[in-house]
Amino acid sequence: MKKKELVVSAIQNGTVIDHIPSDKLFQVIKILNLQDGKDQMLFGTNLESQKLGKKAIIKIQNRFFETSEINKIAIVCPTATLTIIKDYEVVDKRIPSLPDEFEGIVKCYNPKCITNHENVTPKFKVLDKQEIKLQCHYCQRITKEETLSFL
Amino acid sequence: MNMKNRNLISITDYSKEEYIHILDLAETFEKEPVQNIAQGKVVATLFFEPSTRTRLSFESAANRLGAKVIGFSDASNSSTAKGESLADTIRTVSCYADLIVMRHPLEGTARLASEVATVPVINAGDGANQHPTQCMLDLYSIRKTQGTLDNLNIAMVGDLKYGRTVHSLVEAMCHFNTTFHLVSPESLKLPSTVKMHIKEKNLKYYQYTTIAEAVDKADILYMTRVQRERFLDIQDYEKVKNSCILDKSMLEHVKPNMKVLHPLPRVNEINTDVDPMPQAYYFQQAQNGVYVRQALIAAILGLK
Numbered sequence: 001m002k003k004k005e006l007v008v009s010a011i012q013n014g015t016v017i018d019h020i021p022s023d024k025l026f027q028v029i030k031i032l033n034l035q036d037g038k039d040q041m042l043f044g045t046n047l048e049s050q051k052l053g054k055k056a057i058i059k060i061q062n063r064f065f066e067t068s069e070i071n072k073i074a075i076v077c078p079t080a081t082l083t084i085i086k087d088y089e090v091v092d093k094r095i096p097s098l099p100d101e102f103e104g105i106v107k108c109y110n111p112k113c114i115t116n117h118e119n120v121t122p123k124f125k126v127l128d129k130q131e132i133k134l135q136c137h138y139c140q141r142i143t144k145e146e147t148l149s150f151l
Numbered sequence: 152m153n154m155k156n157r158n159l160i161s162i163t164d165y166s167k168e169e170y171i172h173i174l175d176l177a178e179t180f181e182k183e184p185v186q187n188i189a190q191g192k193v194v195a196t197l198f199f200e201p202s203t204r205t206r207l208s209f210e211s212a213a214n215r216l217g218a219k220v221i222g223f224s225d226a227s228n229s230s231t232a233k234g235e236s237l238a239d240t241i242r243t244v245s246c247y248a249d250l251i252v253m254r255h256p257l258e259g260t261a262r263l264a265s266e267v268a269t270v271p272v273i274n275a276g277d278g279a280n281q282h283p284t285q286c287m288l289d290l291y292s293i294r295k296t297q298g299t300l301d302n303l304n305i306a307m308v309g310d311l312k313y314g315r316t317v318h319s320l321v322e323a324m325c326h327f328n329t330t331f332h333l334v335s336p337e338s339l340k341l342p343s344t345v346k347m348h349i350k351e352k353n354l355k356y357y358q359y360t361t362i363a364e365a366v367d368k369a370d371i372l373y374m375t376r377v378q379r380e381r382f383l384d385i386q387d388y389e390k391v392k393n394s395c396i397l398d399k400s401m402l403e404h405v406k407p408n409m410k411v412l413h414p415l416p417r418v419n420e421i422n423t424d425v426d427p428m429p430q431a432y433y434f435q436q437a438q439n440g441v442y443v444r445q446a447l448i449a450a451i452l453g454l455k
Binding site for chain 1: 237238255256257258260262263344
């Protein structure tokens, strides 16, 4: 039998975020503010994936996320899975799900929306979680997946 | 019903009972327009883009209640011209007035203003988004001419895609078992997000491309202007601007109770030969705007 090899080494305690589409890696880093983290982090991208073709993976030592933080990732990659590791053992697995409402992350697609002109954090109501439909709290226009752009 | 300090940003902010309350109050102002109940109060009218009807009718309403009016009618006269943020302008004006009435070309500004203001805010139009006081005066005019808001056939004509007054009126009339007759050029049909409200209530709607197909079925014929400023491409505007025009000859076989409404200003979509006809109600409709705005100011300031 062929020996399996880990492309990115294991962590002792922390969180593994797997099945991130490769082109979404940097957005996930930004959404979770990982760029400011002081803990050990491993990033791998363009790794082979049966499900996604190419995927990215993040391993963060000593970091455990709140449900609200995890759910924010669902906007960019609903396919992601989070594995919680304690003492090299998997203790929990979690899947992000879109919240009913959220702030920031995404821009309102309407060029005439006040959030694109003043220093205001956009807020959205999630109308459809499958086909991403986000209604702007301010201008009430609906941003869909094809018009999605990130802050 | 206590509506003191309630913002009015979108027509969906108020319940059916609250609209009815405002319409009932407006009726009392129609009977007795001058009531000095707001003496000592200050109403700020902040118009970041030009408007004749809405601003003057708000100012007239405030004056008839005995309130003083401060404000501006052009953003170049405000400190936003110096680069001040909208939020800062609103916070400052909150210190000077008991109520803010605002219009702004950008969408969502009134909602933002209501979140930073320490006094109530009435949206007098935010771009193509909402214009709830126009909707309230439309409801008032419909109820006044038909004696009821329930079970009516309403034909809406013109720019149903971008026309904010149409969107608000559809949403509001969905409370009253309305049948909608939607007349527009193919490219200006009512958006699916607005039709969603009709479908949610299981109401009927029909779509047409000419006024002739709908006019005889209507209790109310709600005409709108195809607005050039809502088009990104001027050629698209030129293609459709003349497609929905009402003239006197179309009124021959209409229902006896039928009235023509229009939020004004009109350009050419209602021929002037309709003006002397008994169905023409658009100028009285504008008059009703003052009573409705008196009612809103009085209710929001907690005076009625």
